[in-house]
Amino acid sequence: MTKPKVAVVGFGPSGIFASASISEVADVTVFERASVMGGQWNFMEEELVEPDRQHSSMYTCLWINAPKEAYELPNHRFDGELPSYVKRPVMYRYLKEYHLKYGQAAKVKFNCKVENVTNTAKDKFSVTWVDNAQPDYPQMETFDYVVVAVGHFSVPNDPIFTNEDKFTGKIIHAHDYRDGRMYKDKRVLLVGGSYSAEDIALQCWKFGAKYSHITHKNPNRMGYQWPKGVVETETFLKDFDGDKVIFEDGSSEEYDYIVKCTGYVHHFPFMSEDILLKTENSFCPENLYQQCVLLKNPKVFYMGMANQALSMTIFQHQSFYIRDLISGKIPLPSKDEMQTHYEADRAENATFTHPFEMVRYQGRYANRLAELTGAVKNGGQCEILIEWIKTKLADVTDYRNKQFNNFYTGNLSGENKVNWFDDREP
Numbered sequence: 001m002t003k004p005k006v007a008v009v010g011f012g013p014s015g016i017f018a019s020a021s022i023s024e025v026a027d028v029t030v031f032e033r034a035s036v037m038g039g040q041w042n043f044m045e046e047e048l049v050e051p052d053r054q055h056s057s058m059y060t061c062l063w064i065n066a067p068k069e070a071y072e073l074p075n076h077r078f079d080g081e082l083p084s085y086v087k088r089p090v091m092y093r094y095l096k097e098y099h100l101k102y103g104q105a106a107k108v109k110f111n112c113k114v115e116n117v118t119n120t121a122k123d124k125f126s127v128t129w130v131d132n133a134q135p136d137y138p139q140m141e142t143f144d145y146v147v148v149a150v151g152h153f154s155v156p157n158d159p160i161f162t163n164e165d166k167f168t169g170k171i172i173h174a175h176d177y178r179d180g181r182m183y184k185d186k187r188v189l190l191v192g193g194s195y196s197a198e199d200i201a202l203q204c205w206k207f208g209a210k211y212s213h214i215t216h217k218n219p220n221r222m223g224y225q226w227p228k229g230v231v232e233t234e235t236f237l238k239d240f241d242g243d244k245v246i247f248e249d250g251s252s253e254e255y256d257y258i259v260k261c262t263g264y265v266h267h268f269p270f271m272s273e274d275i276l277l278k279t280e281n282s283f284c285p286e287n288l289y290q291q292c293v294l295l296k297n298p299k300v301f302y303m304g305m306a307n308q309a310l311s312m313t314i315f316q317h318q319s320f321y322i323r324d325l326i327s328g329k330i331p332l333p334s335k336d337e338m339q340t341h342y343e344a345d346r347a348e349n350a351t352f353t354h355p356f357e358m359v360r361y362q363g364r365y366a367n368r369l370a371e372l373t374g375a376v377k378n379g380g381q382c383e384i385l386i387e388w389i390k391t392k393l394a395d396v397t398d399y400r401n402k403q404f405n406n407f408y409t410g411n412l413s414g415e416n417k418v419n420w421f422d423d424r425e426p
């Protein structure tokens with residue numbers, strides 16, 4: 001019997017896990033617009049060539065923002081000597097080694113940007129892509145299934161503030177923040193109240209910015225004891241005048257840089273309207289059954305679309321689940337059953353207000369997929385994440401120097417060779 005043909009779009013972590021798992025039961029072709037794998041994690045690692053724009057929103061000197069123990073995989077372990085918080089290149093190598101170990105059966109087309117995916121009359125999918133070497137000759141192939149694995153932290157949500165063109169300093173989006181050294185002695189304003197604002201403010205502080213201020217609209221404060229030089233303002237920006245930002249409470253301050261940490265959008269310009277996912281960022285994305293099967297066409301899968309806590313754990317469980325749906329090992333429920341399940345999932349997600357609840361919800365989701373596929377349950381790692389949140393609230397400048405016990409062995413990870421603040425290496 002011929003195997004089904006599956007197109008995987010994107011070769012970041014989700015595409016790496018998808019291609020490895022699904023090629024056990026299908027003929028997989030991965031399309032990756034860049035010249036190398038790794039998605040967000042491949043930033044200046046190798047000879048990276050990309051058409052149009054840089055995909056990764058990461059920056060030099062980036063340490064992972066939660067302990068690796070929270071998403072280490074049962075069949076692919078980190079070296080036990082490593083500390084809990086590793087730097088971007090370590091994660092990149094971890095992912096690459098996963099592919100080398102498990103993903104060799106898939107065909108990977110690097111430098112191939114998918115431009116169009118349409119659902120054909122025979123309920124197949126026509127995928128059109130452009131090879132960077134031959135930009136004038138689009139190519140096309142037909143597949144039985146499509147897995148969209150292009151991530152959702154690359155295309156900026158970029159609001160324009162009234163009169164921002166009157167600001168004489170530089171305004172960038174967090175996507176384009178690259179290197180803390182550029183901000184030495186500078187006055188920086190971060191606009192946003194989530195991970196990017198928090199981490200970039202601390203990066204600027206660490207690399208000697210004169211000050212970095214955070215402004216956002218969320219009535220809840222971020223809850224950290226900021227170091228001297230980092231301030232979370234009580235008010236939001238309102239207007240601009242030269243190098244001054246005027247705030248809603250009438251106060252003003254001078255800045256050299258404004259970094260919009262205003263998030264990213266789920267953006268799939270290559271998918272035709274009938275198979276396009278429309279969703280906001282949340283712990284339960286819209287219009288997907290089990291957070292990865294497109295309700296309006298269950299032969300189309302979107303991976304890694306939720307807000308991420310257990311990241312790699314979730315991507316891997318999704319890849320196993322999609323594999324088992326394609327092979328028929330797991331029968332797909334009826335349309336009505338999927339819709340009912342989805343609505344219950346969304347309703348549950350809507351009740352959460354506390355981060356611990358959201359993390360545990362994601363842990364339960366991971367375990368639910370593991371029960372369906374028979375994979376090792378590692379959704380219990382969410383307790384490590386809860387401990388991580390507590391250590392971060394206790395000291396936001398020091399939490400990356402703390403070590404965690406391995407989820408599988410119980411052993412404590414190695415110590416940092418250099419602590420986070422003193423580390424200046426990419």
Ligand SMILES: Cc1cc2nc3c(=O)[nH]c(=O)nc-3n(C[C@H](O)[C@H](O)[C@H](O)COP(=O)(O)OP(=O)(O)OC[C@H]3O[C@@H](n4cnc5c(N)ncnc54)[C@H](O)[C@@H]3O)c2cc1C
Pocket residue numbers: 009010011012013014015031032033034037038039040041055057058059063064065066071112113114115149150151152153154270303304308310311312
């Ligand atoms: C600043 C920052 C810090 C982060 N820190 C952490 C962290 O500490 N821990 C953690 O777990 N997660 C972190 N993340 C989240 C990170 O996005 C995920 O870990 C992971 O990279 C998501 O994997 P993905 O494969 O779904 O998407 P991505 O990594 O975004 O990969 C998508 C791939 O799709 C390709 N692609 C896009 N469009 C096309 C197309 N049309 N045709 C072909 N290929 C295409 C891209 O080139 C890319 O290679 C961070 C994200 C950011 C932005």
